[in-house]
Every structure is written in C-alpha cells, then in structure tokens.
Amino acid sequence: MKNLVKKYLLLNRHEEKTEEFEDLFQSHPNYPSVFAITDTFNLLSIENVALKIPKEQIEELPKEFLAIYKSKIVLVYKSKESIKLENDLLVKSEISYSEFLENWEGIIIAIEPNTNIKITSKNNTSWFLYSLPILALLTLSIYFNKHNFYSVFTLAISVIGIIISFFILQEKFGINNSITAKFCNSNSNLSCTSVIKSQNSNNNYLINFTDLPILFFGISFIANVLLPNASSIIIGFVSVVSLPVILYSIWIQKFELKKWCVLCLVVSVLIITQSILYFLFNDFESILKQNFSVFLVTTIFISSIWLFLKPQFEKKSKLESENIHLHKFKRNFTVFEILSEEIEEYDDFEKLKGITFGNKKAITQLTLILSPSCGHCHNAFEDAYTLIQKFPEKIFLTILFNINANNNDNPYKIVVENLLTINEQNPKLAQEALIDWHINKLTLENWVRKWNTETPHMLVNQHIQNQYHWCVKNEFNFTPVKIINDKLYPSGYEIHELRYFINDFQQLSDTNESLKAV
16 A cells, blocks of 8 residues: 555655654554555645535546555546556556446545655765676776686576565665556556465574575676686576475465565576586586686675575664564554653643743643753754744643743853843744754854843843742753643653644544533
C-alpha cells in the first residue's frame, strides 16, 4: 500500500514528502488502514479528503485518485474511454467504466496537488559516486593489463552482475527501490521479494543463496581487473561448475515457491552466458594451465569483507524494523494519555498570563514554562514554535516563566521583565523578542539593546511572581515544564511528537461533546 500512496504523492508533486510519509505511515498505530493514510497526510500538512460518494459523480473526480476497489486500495487513472487501475505491486490493468463502477465501493482518497514546488539545484550524485571505484579499477586494469575479447566480455558481465547483486541485497534487507519494483512485480507470477526472502534463499548457514551473487561477481570483477586473461578462464570454469546451483534455483522458483524472481533469473542468464563463452573460447584442459593464486587470494579477501559486512547490514535492517514497531507503540494515543500525569495544584493556572501563539480556540493547548538561562528551553521552544508554524489553527501555545521576581542577582531576570512588558503593549513584538532569545540566540547584551523597555510596571512583576509561586506550589524546580491540556506532558516524548496526537485530541473532544449532548 505504501508504494501506491507514494506514487500518488509523486503524481501530485509532493516529492519531498514521500520518504517522511513512509516512516510516519508504517509507524502509525492503525497501519495499514485508510485512516492511517489520511492521518499521515494531515501530519504532513497535505490537504486531503476521504469520503464515500455516489458512483454517478465519478465524472467530477480528478484524473487520478485512490479508491477502494474489490476491498483493496488502488490508484485510479481516468480517461475518456476507460479506467486504468494500479495496485500496490505497481501493476497496471485497464478496465471499462462499467466494470469499475460495478466493483468500486464509492470510497475515494484524494489530495490537493502541490502548487508550491521548491526548485533545488541539488543533484542526485549517489550512483556516480558509487560507480567511481569501479570506473577507476577498470581504467587502471585496461591501462596496465592486456585484455582479450573474452576477458573484456567476462569483465562486462561481472559489472552487470554486481549491479543486479546490489538490487538483490536491497530486496533482502527491505530497502525500497522504484526501479526493481516496476519489473519485479509486473504480473502475479513475479515476486522478487517472495523468492529472495524465502526460507530456501535464507538458511542458517554462514553463506546462503542471496549472498552468492555479490560474492561471485565481486570476486570475478576484482580477479579480472588484477589478472584478466587467466582469471576470465577460471571464472568461466566456475560458472560451468555453478550450473547445477542455477538449475536448482530455477526448480525452487518453478515448483516450490511458484513465483519467479526477475533479478535471480538475470543472474542465472549471466552465469549461463559465461559458461557458454567458456566452451566457445577455451578447451576443458585450459583450466589446468592457469595460475589460481590471484583468484584464491581475491576469493578469501572478498569473502572476508562480506562476512564482516553482512551481520552489520542484518543488524541495521533488524533495528529499523524494531524501531517501526516501537514507534507504532509510542504513537498510540492511549499510551500517551496514560503517561500524561495530573497536576496536583492546578488552581489559578488559567489566570497566569504569558506570551501566546496560534489559535486560542484550538483543542490542543500546549504550555511551556521556561527560564531564559536554560539551554534545554531553547530546544523546547523551537520545537513548539515549529509545530505552531505547521499547525497554526490546531495548536495554542502559551509561554510562561519560572523565575523569582525578587532575585535581583539573576542577570536574566531583565529578559523576562522586558518580554512581559512588551507583551502588555504589543503581543506580536513579544513573540519576535522571544524568537530572538530562544531561536536566534542573541547574546544577553545584544538582546537587551534591541528589546530595551522602560522600567517594568508593577503588574509585570506581579505576573512573574504569580508564575513563580505556581511553580513552587507544584514543586516545579526545573525547566522546561511542559503541560498539555491541563496535564504534564509525558517525559518520554519530545515536543515535536505532539503532532502525532493532534487529531486524537480533536476526536477525544468531539466524543466528549457528543456524550454531553446525550
């Protein structure tokens, strides 16, 4: 499902949000539901709708949209004559309007196209950087060694094999690749993932089937670069010896798994091609005349590197999978609610006056109690301010302070006094002054020079003292103190993670209102 939605995001020019969508979607507590899709769109500030409409209104729908068809989510492409459907395997099929309407449940998910496209000059140079070592070795080999036609052909096959081997490893370790997704799942009989991740391909031995391509072609490439003519003959002979393994691989795909892996078949074709070339250019006795030392050293070297790297890749893949499950648990609103503690002495909290941001009528009310001398307060405020910028209508942020108005030895007292004085006169300027202190991090001297005010009014000192006494009453002798909807914000959560629960707070409020109305 995630591949399909990412494709839909690309069609609507939301390229920069596809990777973030995948992380948020997979870790959603309701994954992989329609609600998980729309909730993730909301988190990414993508305007969207999910609704059931009369089937006769299909003409009014956009050219592309997500729909529930035969109880599955598909990507729909409308044209004048027919409908094209694309499933999560990115396989397309074309049907008539009547057939679509017969099996369509009337439910759609649609998003607003991105009209604010950021043009960046950043080029994707990763493939070029990865290929530089191979190109360098090829250049050196051609310059220092004498290659014949057979060795050049073997070297070319090795390069192609290394590329295919990387694709196989990506499938094995769960790394999405749009290139392989297109041809690995072009019909129902093809599934690279099913074959590569099957028990037949991944046994408990030190080296298994999925390791063989990268080892074989990696060894072939290095050996061919170092000693081309002799190594190409040895590689051809090893290819011939490997034919039973190739036949066994094909037999497993055909009769046991009943699925074909395009990547595995390409590897088979490459090795069979090398075997045929060996018989065309060499006789069987030629293998006995070759120096095996370079090939053996290369085999030991490449195998040792792979046996060292393989556990690291497996560990990383396992940790990423576990992280998704843990994140899903952490994003559960019930867990968040349980960990939110009640405030013992809540009286008079509503009377405390601070600097505010966002929509005062918002359901999600976040309060931060800060100290101008606290380094952690900078991060807390910056995270909260980022949330306000992203969800200005859904969050209301209040900034209070925990500082003793009677402590004249505190050099940072003037910051709070000036902030609250400015806030009495012009709340917008107070917001800018707060941003200068916590986000722009002006020095005390520069900040006071920029935001200097007259002697603080007694009312301002009273505000500071009220906030300080409220903190003392609740034994809040630390900063920042985070309060969410009259409860202490869970200590195990960062401020930026509040975005996961904005819709949950809204639903909870709606439910409570409905119960009151009954």
